[in-house]
Amino acid sequence: MLVHDLATRGIFERIELETFDYFYGTGFGWHHQKIHAELGTLGEFLFGVCFCEHCRANAADAGVPVKSVRETVATTVDEIITGDVPSTLSPERWVRAHPAVADYLAVRERTLESLYADLASAAGDTPIGSYVGMPEPGNEWLCGVDLKRLGTHVDYYCLPAYESSPDAVLEAYHTVEALTSDVPVHVGLLPGQPAVHDGETLETMVVALRSVDVPRVSFYNYGLLPEQSLDWIENASE
Numbered sequence: 001m002l003v004h005d006l007a008t009r010g011i012f013e014r015i016e017l018e019t020f021d022y023f024y025g026t027g028f029g030w031h032h033q034k035i036h037a038e039l040g041t042l043g044e045f046l047f048g049v050c051f052c053e054h055c056r057a058n059a060a061d062a063g064v065p066v067k068s069v070r071e072t073v074a075t076t077v078d079e080i081i082t083g084d085v086p087s088t089l090s091p092e093r094w095v096r097a098h099p100a101v102a103d104y105l106a107v108r109e110r111t112l113e114s115l116y117a118d119l120a121s122a123a124g125d126t127p128i129g130s131y132v133g134m135p136e137p138g139n140e141w142l143c144g145v146d147l148k149r150l151g152t153h154v155d156y157y158c159l160p161a162y163e164s165s166p167d168a169v170l171e172a173y174h175t176v177e178a179l180t181s182d183v184p185v186h187v188g189l190l191p192g193q194p195a196v197h198d199g200e201t202l203e204t205m206v207v208a209l210r211s212v213d214v215p216r217v218s219f220y221n222y223g224l225l226p227e228q229s230l231d232w233i234e235n236a237s238e
C-alpha cells in the first residue's frame with residue numbers, strides 16, 4: 001500500500017491525506033460550467049452520493065434497502081431540478097426525513113473509518129493527518145466523514161482556512177475543533193489572492209491562532225505564491 005511504502009522509507013515526518021473520503025461536487029469551482037440547473041447544496045450532495053457496486057454491497061450487507069435509497073436520491077435530484085424540491089433545503093433536514101438514506105450514509109462513515117484504521121496501521125510510527133473542512137467546516141459528514149470516528153485513527157487534522165479575516169479563520173477553527181475529540185487541528189492559511197492581500201492581515205491571523213493554541217500553521221503554498229507573500233510569511237512567523 002502507498003502509505004506503508006512512504007512510511008517505511010524513513011524520510012517523511014508525516015503523511016497527510018487530502019480528500020480521502022467521499023468527496024463530491026463543484027467545491028473547487030469549475031472552469032467551464034456544465035451543470036445548467038440549480039442543484040444547491042442539497043442537490044450537489046445527493047448528486048454526489050456514490051452508488052458504485054462496492055458502496056451498494058456494503059450497505060446491502062448492513063441491511064439497508066439499497067434500491068429504494070438509490071431511487072429516493074435520484075428522484076429527489078430530479079425534483080430539485082424541476083423546482084418541486086427547493087434547492088435551498090438543508091441536507092441535514094432532508095436526510096433526517098429519509099431514514100433509509102441516513103442508514104446508507106452511516107454505512108459509508110463506518111467504511112471510511114475502517115479504511116482509516118488500515119491506513120493508520122500501514123503508517124506505523126509515521127504520524128498521519130487528514131484534511132478537513134470540505135465542503136465547509138463542520139459539514140464534513142456530507143463527504144462521509146465523522147470527525148470523532150476518524151479522530152481515533154489520525155494523529156491530527158489539517159483545516160485549510162483560506163479566509164480573509166482573523167475572525168473567519170477562528171470561526172472555521174472553532175467549528176471543526178468542537179466536532180473533534182482530542183485530535184489536534186492544524187490550520188492552513190492562504191497568504192495571497194483571493195484570501196489575504198497584505199502582511200498585516202496575515203500576522204493578525206497567526207497571532208489569533210497562537211492565542212487559541214493551534215499547534216501548527218501552514219501556508220498554501222510556496223510553489224504558487226508571489227515573492228511578497230513569502231515575506232509576509234517570514235514576518236508572521238517570527
Ligand SMILES: [Zn+2]
Pocket residue numbers: 050051052053054055056
Ligand atoms: Zn462507492
